[in-house]
Amino acid sequence: MSIASVDVIVTSPGRNFVTLKITTSDGIVGWGDATLNGRELSVASYLSEHLASMLIGRDEDRIEDTWQYLYRGAYWRRGPVTMAAIAAVDMALWDIKAKKAGMPLYQLLGGASRDGVRVYAHASGTDFEALSNAITGYRELGFTAVRVQTGVPGLGQIYGVSAAGPGVRYDYEPAKRSGDRPAEETWDTRQYLNHMPGVFSKIREEFGTDLRILHDGHHRMSPIEAARFAKDVEPYDLFWLEDATPGEDQTALRLIRQHSTTPLAIGEVFNTVYDYQTLITERLIDYVRSAVTHTGGITAMKKLLDFAAIYGIRSGIHGPTDISPVGMAAALHLDLAIHNFGIQEYMPHNEQTLEVFQTSFTFDKGFLHPGDQPGLGVELDEQAAGAFEYTKAYLPVNRLLDGTVHDW
Ligand code: GCO
Ligand code: MG
Numbered sequence: 001m002s003i004a005s006v007d008v009i010v011t012s013p014g015r016n017f018v019t020l021k022i023t024t025s026d027g028i029v030g031w032g033d034a035t036l037n038g039r040e041l042s043v044a045s046y047l048s049e050h051l052a053s054m055l056i057g058r059d060e061d062r063i064e065d066t067w068q069y070l071y072r073g074a075y076w077r078r079g080p081v082t083m084a085a086i087a088a089v090d091m092a093l094w095d096i097k098a099k100k101a102g103m104p105l106y107q108l109l110g111g112a113s114r115d116g117v118r119v120y121a122h123a124s125g126t127d128f129e130a131l132s133n134a135i136t137g138y139r140e141l142g143f144t145a146v147r148v149q150t151g152v153p154g155l156g157q158i159y160g161v162s163a164a165g166p167g168v169r170y171d172y173e174p175a176k177r178s179g180d181r182p183a184e185e186t187w188d189t190r191q192y193l194n195h196m197p198g199v200f201s202k203i204r205e206e207f208g209t210d211l212r213i214l215h216d217g218h219h220r221m222s223p224i225e226a227a228r229f230a231k232d233v234e235p236y237d238l239f240w241l242e243d244a245t246p247g248e249d250q251t252a253l254r255l256i257r258q259h260s261t262t263p264l265a266i267g268e269v270f271n272t273v274y275d276y277q278t279l280i281t282e283r284l285i286d287y288v289r290s291a292v293t294h295t296g297g298i299t300a301m302k303k304l305l306d307f308a309a310i311y312g313i314r315s316g317i318h319g320p321t322d323i324s325p326v327g328m329a330a331a332l333h334l335d336l337a338i339h340n341f342g343i344q345e346y347m348p349h350n351e352q353t354l355e356v357f358q359t360s361f362t363f364d365k366g367f368l369h370p371g372d373q374p375g376l377g378v379e380l381d382e383q384a385a386g387a388f389e390y391t392k393a394y395l396p397v398n399r400l401l402d403g404t405v406h407d408w
Contacts, residue, residue, distance in 0.1 A: 001025050003060050006052040008034070008044050011385035013352035015173055016040045016393060017324040019380055020047055020088035022096065024060050030096035031380055032088030033293045033327030036080055037175050038182075038394045046085040055089065063093045067299045083271040083296045090297025091330050091376065099375040105330075106370065109302065109337035116367030117335040119319075119346035120145035120214055120239075122172055124161045127151060128202060134162075135207060144366040145212035145239060145343060148203065152195045157185055159218045159398075159408065172347070173321055175393040182394035185408065188401050189225055196229070200236035212239040212343070214265075219243045219407040220398075223252040230260035239343070240265040240287055240316065246407050247275070253284035265289050268318040272296065273304045280311050287316035287342050293327035294318070298334065305338050314342030321347045325357035329378045332361065332370035344368065356384045 007021040018040050020032040034043045051070065058066060070086045071077065098105040106112055121138040123146040125131030131150045138146050149160030162172040176183045196215075203213060215238055221229060226244035233241070242265040245252040256264060265287035270276065271294060279285045288308050292301045305315050315338060317331040328346075335344050346368060349357070358379045360371030371377040398408035 001060060003055050003058050006047070006055050008048045008052070009380065009382065009385055010040065010044050010390045011356055012388040012391050013356045013385075014350045015175060015321060015353070016390055017353070017356075018044045018047075018088075019324060019326060019385075020092050021380070022055065022060070022089070022092040024096060028096050028099055030060075030092035030094070030099070031326045031376065031378060032090065032092035032095070032297070033324040033330070034084050034088035035293060035322055035324050035327065036084045037322040039081065040390070042081045043084045043088075046081055047088060051085055051089060060093055060096050063090065063097065063299060066090075066093060067296070071296070078271050078274070080269075080271055080294055084294055087293050087295065087297035087300075090299050091292070091326060094298045094330075095375040102374050104370065104372045104374065105298075105333040105376055106336045109298075109333060112336045113339055114336060114341065116364065116369045117332055117341065117344045118145060118366060119143070119344045119368050120147050120212065122147050122149070122160070122162075122347055124149040124172060125151070126161055128199060131199070132203070132206060135203065135211070139207075139211070142363075142365040144210075145214065147214040147216060147345070148199070149216060150199055152188070152192050154191050155186060155188060158187065159185070160216060175322065175395055177391055177393045180392065183396045185396045185398050186401055187220060187398050187406050189220060189222075192220070193225060193229055193232075197232045197236070200233050200238070204236050209237070213237070214239045214242065216242040217244040219246045221245055223249075223255040226252070227256045227259040230256050230262040230264070234260055234262055238262050242266065242289060243268065250275075250278040250284070253279060254282070257284055263287065265316050268294075270295065272300065273307060276304065276308070280308055280313060283311050283313070285313060287314055289316050289318050291318035291323050291327060292330040292334065293323050298330055301334055302338070305334065305340060309338070309340040314340045316342045317344055319345035319347060321349055321353075325349060325353065325359045326376060326378045326380070329359065329361070329370050329376040332368055333376065336370060352388065356381055356388070
């Protein structure tokens, strides 16, 4: 058997998704997620203009060989566009292999190491009351872990804060349909550093010590600011502090480590294991945050997580709404199978997205399971997808109060 056709499907059920469909000569279909928020069409064209014709006629079972052929064969290595395209091919081939085996993918990865995957929800609010209501709402839904983001007095709309109330299934979407240019937000690190520790203190007072609290710094602090922040919030026992500093500066994490025992997570903007080399071997992080979709797929992610395991570092796979249900399924199968699982991000998709992508995930008391359908367990309904035309949407650009461009 061989790969007979390769199609790229771009759809926008409330937000944009790029999905790869690989069909074998005997009609088995595999799906892969290639969504890169705000740069979707670059990956779609990489796949349709360059990779599709290379894949036709190849043996669909040779997943490792295909991965190496696309990675080394491009000569131009790494980068989010290339790695998202390779990830989509890799996921689709694993989907096909598991369907042929008649097994859910996690069985081919070694079988389940746990009964379900602990997930964290996004709790946010413009002020403490709204935030506290959101946390209560998620606790009532059964969540045992929440990521906490809140407004900072004096600043307008900022990253991670939803205007919607608690328990809303699709409460925060960072990409904005703002026409030809990204929307702009403002930021001031000093006000943030002064405000946040008090918020964590009030959460601990109100919700006690059981709740796992996560927080995303979203690349905005300098190394020394991040070190101060991590030290200031130590008494509130964060599960992790994510993206305290811009991800590309691996040695910045040394400074944070020297000053604090707050666990650190990083990697959602990384594309390969090489982005982690210093971080892992020097034990500068506690959680690997890559998305399967942006890090070359299941093949690459399994190797990265096994490498991290040797250093006692656990997984925290990226799972916002800009990862499609196909990418999320890939994450859940890995989460279930690996030994060094930490936690999984879970931002449920909206109803239109779930009409396009039919999933077999189950949620029970704060834990997700990918289901036991053969393959990844997600099928795309092409007719439903066809009803939602691509609409330009961008992540915002951030500026300091004096107008200087800052990390968003
Ligand atoms: C997270 C992330 C996302 C990103 C988004 C960008 O921790 O979930 O920071 O919310 O901002 O994925 O496309
Ligand atoms: Mg993040």
